[in-house]
Amino acid sequence: MSLYIEAASILNETSGSLRSRIYHRPASSPQLKSPPARLYALIIETLKHQEILNEVIAKSELLKLERKLTHSLTLLLLHDHLLTKNGIATSPGPLRTQIESHKARLSSEFTRARLKRGFGTTALYLSHIASESAPKIPRWVRVNTLKCSLTSLLTQFPDYAKVDTLEDVMTAAKGIKTKAGGRVYYVDPYVKDLLAFPPGIDITTMPCYIKGEVILQDRSSCLPAALLDPPKEAWVVDATSAPGNKTTHAAAILHGAGGSRKGGVIAYEKDPRRAEILKRMVTRAGGDVAITVRPGEDFLKARPKSDELSRVTHLLLDPSCSGSGIVSRAEYSLLPIPEFETKTGTKRKRGGKPAAKPAVTAPAKPAVIADDAEGADGEQEETKQDVAEARLHSLAAFQTEMIQHAMTFPSARKITYSTCSIHAIENEQVVMAALQTKVAKRRGWRVLGREEGVLSEWERRGLDEECAGDHHVAQACIRANPIEDGGIGFFLCGFVREGEDDSKEEDWVEERKETVEVTVGKGKNQKGKKEEKVEKAQAREEEEEEYDEKGEEWGGFEEEEEAAPAAPAPKKAAKPANPAKKQAPRPSKPSKSAAPATPAASKPAKQTSSIIQRKTSLAPKSKKQKRK
Ligand SMILES: C[S@@+](CC[C@H](N)C(=O)[O-])C[C@H]1O[C@@H](n2cnc3c(N)ncnc32)[C@H](O)[C@@H]1O
Numbered sequence: 001m002s003l004y005i006e007a008a009s010i011l012n013e014t015s016g017s018l019r020s021r022i023y024h025r026p027a028s029s030p031q032l033k034s035p036p037a038r039l040y041a042l043i044i045e046t047l048k049h050q051e052i053l054n055e056v057i058a059k060s061e062l063l064k065l066e067r068k069l070t071h072s073l074t075l076l077l078l079h080d081h082l083l084t085k086n087g088i089a090t091s092p093g094p095l096r097t098q099i100e101s102h103k104a105r106l107s108s109e110f111t112r113a114r115l116k117r118g119f120g121t122t123a124l125y126l127s128h129i130a131s132e133s134a135p136k137i138p139r140w141v142r143v144n145t146l147k148c149s150l151t152s153l154l155t156q157f158p159d160y161a162k163v164d165t166l167e168d169v170m171t172a173a174k175g176i177k178t179k180a181g182g183r184v185y186y187v188d189p190y191v192k193d194l195l196a197f198p199p200g201i202d203i204t205t206m207p208c209y210i211k212g213e214v215i216l217q218d219r220s221s222c223l224p225a226a227l228l229d230p231p232k233e234a235w236v237v238d239a240t241s242a243p244g245n246k247t248t249h250a251a252a253i254l255h256g257a258g259g260s261r262k263g264g265v266i267a268y269e270k271d272p273r274r275a276e277i278l279k280r281m282v283t284r285a286g287g288d289v290a291i292t293v294r295p296g297e298d299f300l301k302a303r304p305k306s307d308e309l310s311r312v313t314h315l316l317l318d319p320s321c322s323g324s325g326i327v328s329r330a331e332y333s334l335l336p337i338p339e340f341e342t343k344t345g346t347k348r349k350r351g352g353k354p355a356a357k358p359a360v361t362a363p364a365k366p367a368v369i370a371d372d373a374e375g376a377d378g379e380q381e382e383t384k385q386d387v388a389e390a391r392l393h394s395l396a397a398f399q400t401e402m403i404q405h406a407m408t409f410p411s412a413r414k415i416t417y418s419t420c421s422i423h424a425i426e427n428e429q430v431v432m433a434a435l436q437t438k439v440a441k442r443r444g445w446r447v448l449g450r451e452e453g454v455l456s457e458w459e460r461r462g463l464d465e466e467c468a469g470d471h472h473v474a475q476a477c478i479r480a481n482p483i484e485d486g487g488i489g490f491f492l493c494g495f496v497r498e499g500e501d502d503s504k505e506e507d508w509v510e511e512r513k514e515t516v517e518v519t520v521g522k523g524k525n526q527k528g529k530k531e532e533k534v535e536k537a538q539a540r541e542e543e544e545e546e547y548d549e550k551g552e553e554w555g556g557f558e559e560e561e562e563a564a565p566a567a568p569a570p571k572k573a574a575k576p577a578n579p580a581k582k583q584a585p586r587p588s589k590p591s592k593s594a595a596p597a598t599p600a601a602s603k604p605a606k607q608t609s610s611i612i613q614r615k616t617s618l619a620p621k622s623k624k625q626k627r628k
Contacts, residue, residue, distance in 0.1 A: 002090055003034045007042050008073035011334055018043060018333075046079040047332035048133050052117070052125075053078050056109045058340040066098045071337060074099075082110050083126065131174075135199035136483050137327070138169045138186070141214045142222055142249065143193040145256030146286040148213035150193050156208050160185050166196060166486050173198030190458055191222040193252075196486070212284040217245045220325075220480040220490030224418045225249035227478070227494050229454050230314040233262040237309070237409070238316045239299040239402060241267035242274035244281035246318055251282075251290035265291045266308065272296040300401065304409040313413045315406040319399050321419035321426050322392060325489020327482045392425040396433070399426060403434040407445050407495070414448070418492040427491035428466035428477055434495070435473070447476035448494030455492075460485060460604035462493070485604040 009030075010021050022036050022043075032039065046053070053075050056062075063069055069077075077099045080088045088096050099106070119125035143150045154160075163169060163184045172184040182201065188194040196219070203209045203216060225246050230236050232254055238247040247267045254263045267282070269275040275295030282291045294302075302309060399419070406415045417434070419426050431447065434440055450456050455478055462477025464470070482489035 002095060003038065003042065004073060004076045004088075004090065004095060006032055006034050007039050007046075007076050008070060010039065011043060011072040011076070012070075042076060042079075044332065046076050047334070048129055049079055049083060050075055050332070050335050052110070052113050053082070054335060054337045055113045055340065056082070056106060058337050059113070060102065060105050060109045062099075062102060062106070063337075065102065068094075069098055072334060075334075078106065082106065083122070134173075136170075137199060137487050138166060138173070138196035139199050139201050139203065140188075140217060140219050140222070140487060141195045141197060141203060142191070142217045143195065144213055144215050144248065144285050145193055145252045146248070146290070147211065148208070149257050150187075150195075153195075153208060153213060154185075156206070157183075157185060159183055160197075162187065169196050169198055173200055188219060190455060191219060191226045194219060194222055212286060215245065215248060215285065217249070218487040220420070220485070220487050220492075221245050222249060223455060223458075223478060223480070223490065223492050224316055224318060224416045225253060227448070227453055227455050227492060228253075228314050228316050228414060228416045230254060230263070230414075232258075232260040234314050235263050235312045236265045236314040236316060237299075237302075237312050237406075238265055238267045238318075239406060240269070240317065240319045241293070242269040242271065242278040244278040244285070244287075246316055247278065247291055248281060248285040248287050250314075250316055251285075251287045255287075255290040261289070264289075266294060266312070267291050268294045268297050268299040268302065270296065270298045300405055302405075304405075304412075310410050312409050313411050315409060315412055315415045317399075317402050317406055317415060318418045319402045321395055321399065321421040322423060323420055325420045325422045325480070325482050325491075327488055389425075392423055395421075396425050396430050399430045400433045400437075403430070403495070404437050404439055407434070407437070407439045407443060407497075413497060415445075415495040416492060417495065418490065420488050420490055422479075422482070422489040422491070424463060424466040427479070427493075428462045428474065431462075431473065431477060431493045432467055432470075440495075443497055444499055445495050445497045447473050448496045450475040452496075453494055458604055462491075480604060 010018070010032075013021050013029075015021075016024075018040070022032065022040050025031060056078060057071070057074055062074060063071065066074075073095075077088055077095065080086075081099050081103075088099060090096060114122065114125050117125065119128060143153050160183045163172065163186050166186055169184055169186045172182050174182075182198040184198065186196040188196065194217075197203070203214065208214045209216070222245075226249075228236070228250060230250065230253060234254065236250050236254065238250060241247045244267070247265055251265045254265065255261060265287075267278060269278050272295055275293065279293050279295065282288060282293060304310065304312075399417070403415065403417055406412065417431065421427060435445070435447070439445070449472065450461065453476075458478050460479045460481065462474035462479060464474040467473040467477070476493055478490075478492040480487065480490040
């Protein structure tokens with residue numbers, strides 16, 4: 001089957017991301033004959049230009065003239081015909097004829113559409129689209145000190161110049177296609193042994209990557225292990241490890257250059273498939289001695305009083321979350337052909353046929369705003385918002401449960417909690433809920449204050465109003481905004497406790513009971529319609545996210561995605577016991593206690609953010625609002 005016909009049929013499929021439709025096709029779907037990378041490139045490139053191509057299709061009335069052509073097939077063919085040097089890549093035949101016999105008409109409509117957009121030449125138009133769709137964040141590279149030091153790594157980049165800000169990195173990125181351009185690096189001031197390169201750099205072909213001397217890990221994703229900062233001889237639990245970015249980072253802190261061989265990391269990963277990825281990453285990073293993988297094991301079932309776990313002093317919690325801070329999932333999707341006045345004077349819809357419902361009716365935006373339901377009206381939108389909100393509460397319940405369980409570890413002194421979400425429900429509100437639990441109070445868990453932690457210089461902190469106005473707690477929280485702060489959106493908070501361990505087995509049993517009560521809550525067996533919808537939506541997303549974890553940009557070893565794995569099954573949509581929620585009304589506004597803005601892009605920008613404002617306003621509408 002022709003590349004174009006196969007690509008068109010993928011475009012017409014509506015379920016799953018484009019990547020999963022190409023790279024992870026279910027056995028029940030027709031299998032592809034064309035090379036997947038070629039299909040992906042053709043579709044992505046075509047979709048980048050679909051706005052202008054749709055105009056050409058509409059104005060030329062091509063679908064009326066060529067009844068056998070479909071919208072998606074025409075887009076793909078037109079892309080290659082009008083915008084590539086070699087034209088349509090297929091041997092002469094009906095497909096080519098259907099386009100090339102209208103060459104003059106298509107070319108003049110394209111020129112008109114291009115000039116209307118202010119581009120004197122096709123080259124100018126192409127370079128504009130290329131810069132619009134270029135990555136907006138640097139390529140972060142963590143030196144894996146289990147295998148290599150920063151100094152020795154830099155010897156592998158002899159002709160690279162050190163720059164002082166992330167802005168310099170991004171400016172240099174513009175010249176990356178030139179021979180000398182883009183050869184710069186930036187040393188992160190927050191996380192030790194972390195470098196930023198221009199986004200276009202291909203590290204994956206370099207020896208340092210192949211040998212596992214570097215790990216491609218977003219800056220935000222490096223913050224938890226940096227904040228956990230375990231002493232060299234510590235025993236650390238990574239409760240939710242796959243694919244293993246933070247696990248290997250924690251191991252590098254313990255066993256890396258100057259480290260001791262006394263402590264180690266115990267890495268839980270509930271999902272057996274992801275545990276395999278974790279194992280691969282651990283081995284490749286040279287972490288087998290430092291890390292004990294617990295494949296397929298549920299952290300919530302771990303017995304803190306066991307011999308192995310009773311010595312654990314540090315826990316890293318990076319549980320499943322909504323992934324709303326991840327920006328690498330931006331994908332384009334099919335737009336309908338707009339209506340235009342044509343030469344024959346008629347307003348037309350695509351091909352004269354009833355418009356097939358496109359997968360999405362607007363360009364898919366990065367995940368950071370994709371589920372922003374603001375401005376939506378009508379019953380359907382409201383339900384969508386309810387489902388999205390219920391899902392967040394369900395995740396928050398699970399996240400709180402994980403923290404509570406970590407707090408029961410007898411020798412535990414420090415916990416980090418992180419998400420790649422920008423929703424306060426999963427972030428500050430979970431922190432507040434965890435602080436209110438019996439186990440936190442009985443054992444004296446408190447937040448790690450801003451000034452106590454290694455990341456006190458990081459400027460963007462938690463939102464006061466989401467912490468019931470508790471400025472100390474808000475300041476203890478760390479936020480990163482997507483893109484603005486140089487990578488994915490992220491949240492992090494540390495908990496610490498002092499004092500001796502006074503816990504007894506009965507206390508632990510009691511504390512477990514509380515955990516279960518908080519998270520499972522009422523209505524265990526009384527699933528309502530809303531809960532069912534949440535479960536269905538989540539199941540779909542889990543499927544999707546499983547695929548998304550591969551092949552995205554953020555992974556430890558490029559193809560192994562850092563975040564937003566399968567969300568857990570909702571705990572009957574129970575909301576976490578969160579006293580803060582009563583006191584902190586939502587929708588929330590950005591904190592007025594914003595830290596001052598920093599001029600350099602290398603530092604997190606000022607606290608107030610439209611993205612945070614939008615996302616946190618996903619809060620439920622009041623009944624009154626709903627009635628309106
Ligand atoms: C956000 S990812 C962790 C990413 C990882 N920290 C990293 O930096 O590479 C969350 C992981 O936790 C796992 N998980 C979820 N619930 C778990 C549980 N109860 N016990 C152990 N692992 C769990 C998920 O399967 C998923 O792989």
